[in-house]
Amino acid sequence: MLQKLVGNEKGPKISIVKYETFSYYKTLAKAKYWVLNSNTRKFLKPNEEQVYIQTWHGTPLKKIGLDVPGSDLDYAHEGEKFSYMISPSKYCSEKLVSAFGLQGREDIVLETGYPRNDALFTFDQAKVNSILRELDVPRGKKIILYAPTFRDNKRSEVSGYENASGLDFDKLKEQIGDEYIILFRAHYFVAKNMDFEKYKDFVIDVSDYEDVNDLYIISDMLITDYSSVFFDYANLKRPIIFYMYDYEDYKANARDFYLDQNELPGPITKTQDELVKAIEETRFFIPDARYSMFNQKYNHLDGINKGLEVAKKIIK
Structure with a gap:
């Protein structure tokens, strides 16, 4: 799995790559699973065999994405890339579906709670x-x-x-x-x-x-x-x-x-x-x-x- 890591994480199966370097994009291209908590670059898209898990970085208080009047379609394009999206509540699921244009794909939203909060x-x-x-x-x-x-x-x-x-x-x-x-x-x-x-x-x-x-x-x-x-x-x-x-x-x-x-x-x-x-x-x-x-x-x-x-x- 690839995350944007900048700390001292260690382990036999963990490799650290600097964000937006050649190694970063090479790892993205090879990885089976993407685990990200914010939007990717527009040109990035997982292939058919890759699984993109979006954990998002917070339950939204203020409106985001397509729920902001006059917003562009960046969030909709990002939502099209998701394989799964993680949510801690029905409220959050509803807002993320709306913000990322996931209507008709609600089943990809997994209401499990946020792993980061363990x-x-x-x-x-x-x-x-x-x-x-x-x-x-x-x-x-x-x-x-x-x-x-x-x-x-x-x-x-x-x-x-x-x-x-x-x-x-x-x-x-x-x-x-x-x-x-x-x-x-x-x-x-x-x-x-x-x-x-x-x-x-x-x-x-x-x-x-x-x-x-x-x-x-x-x-x-x-x-x-x-x-x-x-x-x-x-x-x-x-x-x-x-x-x-x-x-x-x-x-x-x-x-x-x-x-x-x-x-x-x-x-x-x-x-x-x-x-x-x-x-x-x-x-x-x-x-x-x-x-x-x-x-x-x-x-x-x-x-x-x-x-x-x-x-x-x-x-x-």
Whole structure:
């Protein structure tokens, strides 16, 4: 199998190839199975003997693909390549079918839960300690994972997508710096535009860290905006806060949403002061009925050994 691997994965049957190199395309051409979590290049297409398994990179909150008004047919062309698509819920299946134009081929969508989320059910304290050491995270403070997405409508041909943190880090450090460390995980579209050197004792830039699941399991809470990361994170039953400081502009000028705000498993904040208040209130956090209902609807298939379950359905 071929995945876009950049880490230290080792094993007698694992070969690492750099993305979009000759070795990468050679491996794609020879592989029996493709396992990918995002769209391929337009010119790539599996042959009749190859099996393309699309795991996608997140249950969608914001509209994607053909569900975005005025979108091109790239998603439809990509969907035509799929042999199978993995889903964690009926909701996700419906949205992926619509976004990729899979109507009439719904049977290729396997509702098994996401194999990548196995790690959220199997970690132990030794694993947590190992990650904390690797990232050199100071002990004695709570850890906030802040993972905002990019803004479709905030892009320059020269500098790319704009920084989308939405935070005054000087003020935030004064407000919560004594108790909290922030792990900042930027979307890869804007990751290179961030510089936290002046906040190095308060903010750790983890945008280039390989496995986001590691960041989930070491953090005490998640703050995000419109990113899909909260779906997977909710499996941990830890606090989630939504910082939607530009909600009206995003909804009107970037992308609309599939979900109603009332379904989200955490408070919605629109100013930094509201965000800080929500952070302080996590001291008393217990997953409420809305949180439990969210997991039951969107994550109930996630669990242990989902990779094996998928493999048994596909590999023959």
